[in-house]
Amino acid sequence: MRVVVPFDGREPKTRLSPTLDREERHDFARLMLDDVIDTVRKVGYDPEVLANVPVDVDTRVAVDERPLTDAVNGVLDGCKGPVAVVMADLALATPAALKRLFDAGGDIVLAPGLGGGTNAFLTRDERFRVDYHGASVRDHREAARELDASLRTVDSFRLAVDVDEPADIPEVLLHGGGRSRRWLREAGFRLVTDDGRVDAVRGTEQS
Amino acid sequence: MRVVVPFDGREPKTRLSPTLDREERHDFARLMLDDVIDTVRKVGYDPEVLANVPVDVDTRVAVDERPLTDAVNGVLDGCKGPVAVVMADLALATPAALKRLFDAGGDIVLAPGLGGGTNAFLTRDERFRVDYHGASVRDHREAARELDASLRTVDSFRLAVDVDEPADIPEVLLHGGGRSRRWLREAGFRLVTDDGRVDAVRGTEQS
Numbered sequence: 001m002r003v004v005v006p007f008d009g010r011e012p013k014t015r016l017s018p019t020l021d022r023e024e025r026h027d028f029a030r031l032m033l034d035d036v037i038d039t040v041r042k043v044g045y046d047p048e049v050l051a052n053v054p055v056d057v058d059t060r061v062a063v064d065e066r067p068l069t070d071a072v073n074g075v076l077d078g079c080k081g082p083v084a085v086v087m088a089d090l091a092l093a094t095p096a097a098l099k100r101l102f103d104a105g106g107d108i109v110l111a112p113g114l115g116g117g118t119n120a121f122l123t124r125d126e127r128f129r130v131d132y133h134g135a136s137v138r139d140h141r142e143a144a145r146e147l148d149a150s151l152r153t154v155d156s157f158r159l160a161v162d163v164d165e166p167a168d169i170p171e172v173l174l175h176g177g178g179r180s181r182r183w184l185r186e187a188g189f190r191l192v193t194d195d196g197r198v199d200a201v202r203g204t205e206q207s
Numbered sequence: 208m209r210v211v212v213p214f215d216g217r218e219p220k221t222r223l224s225p226t227l228d229r230e231e232r233h234d235f236a237r238l239m240l241d242d243v244i245d246t247v248r249k250v251g252y253d254p255e256v257l258a259n260v261p262v263d264v265d266t267r268v269a270v271d272e273r274p275l276t277d278a279v280n281g282v283l284d285g286c287k288g289p290v291a292v293v294m295a296d297l298a299l300a301t302p303a304a305l306k307r308l309f310d311a312g313g314d315i316v317l318a319p320g321l322g323g324g325t326n327a328f329l330t331r332d333e334r335f336r337v338d339y340h341g342a343s344v345r346d347h348r349e350a351a352r353e354l355d356a357s358l359r360t361v362d363s364f365r366l367a368v369d370v371d372e373p374a375d376i377p378e379v380l381l382h383g384g385g386r387s388r389r390w391l392r393e394a395g396f397r398l399v400t401d402d403g404r405v406d407a408v409r410g411t412e413q414s
């Protein structure tokens with residue numbers, strides 16, 4: 001099975017701009033990519049990065065400058081056999097969580113993301129194509145039904161949290177591992193708690 | 208195994224006040240409770256509600272006016288044998304997701320919530336006590352280590368989303384079932400999509 005990791009190397013993680021400057025967003029996004037590559041390898045697969053600019057990373061890279069949906073469909077167009085697509089910002093993903101996706105039965109397997117996204121999927125049906133706009137997980141469920149393909153969903157918190165917004169940073173601090181979490185800690189992020197969900201703030205003081 | 212569902216019947220879901228008035232918050236919280244009770248029953252367990260005010264619900268109710276942490280620890284104090292505690296606002300929970308919790312091995316099993324919460328847990332160690340303040344999932348992991356108890360974590364998106372904030376409402380519309388989702392739709396909520404995560408807005412127009 002091919003495992004493809006799309007990566008925006010041009011202007012990554014713009015929604016983190018309230019808390020990270022441009023260079024930091026590039027650095028952090030790149031470390032999350034490295035973590036995801038490691039995690040895929042630990043499940044026994046050889047990941048391919050699909051990037052919109054050339055990126056120097058320790059695995060095969062295909063460059064496709066088109067938007068995400070077109071680039072992923074370009075991979076699906078040219079592919080015989082099963083393909084999994086795993087987003088590069090799944091900093092909470094573990095080998096066990098990805099293995100649940102890769103090992104799931106069904107023609108099409110979806111891992112929903114927070115806010116209606118499709119953070120990872122696997123297709124064994126060569127007709128399946130993606131559309132990442134809007135509530136993509138709903139649209140992908142519908143697409144599977146229209147193809148009369150069997151659909152499975154992986155119920156995983158670790159695959160549901162993509163790191164897009166400042167509110168996702170505490171999740172990395174709480175549950176993430178590897179380079180991404182270390183980078184955040186070194187950048188001064190720490191957890192602060194009040195009555196609701198935990199936040200992350202940035203500063204040099206210890207919590 | 209006892210399955211306890213804590214429920215705030217006094218002032219539920221205050222963080223939903225930007226989008227629901229007080230009476231609506233009571234109604235919606237109560238329907239989520241009913242959904243969770245149904246879901247527990249479908250796994251084959253007989254749920255007990257632990258409420259801070261008397262509540263008229265179709266199952267056993269114990270009233271404990273103390274704050275959540277004290278009330279749950281009161282249950283654990285008086286209990287021999289395994290106990291599971293499942294929050295009443297897990298509107299995305301399915302029987303399959305809860306079954307993963309109930310069937311997991313280990314002395315203590317945690318289902319992390321968004322923002323560091325502990326949305327559900329199971330203990331077979333009679334010494335375990337909870338503290339829901341702050342990043343409780345981190346503190347509960349630490350508590351398990353201090354007891355030298357074996358710890359398991361259930362990696363479930365459906366158990367990770369508790370419905371506390373307006374940003375959680377689209378998750379119910381996308382993935383929830385039962386009364387909670389129906390109520391939201393009848394109250395006029397619908398999904399709106401832009402480039403980021405899906406939002407829910409309220410109004411009478413169809414999306």
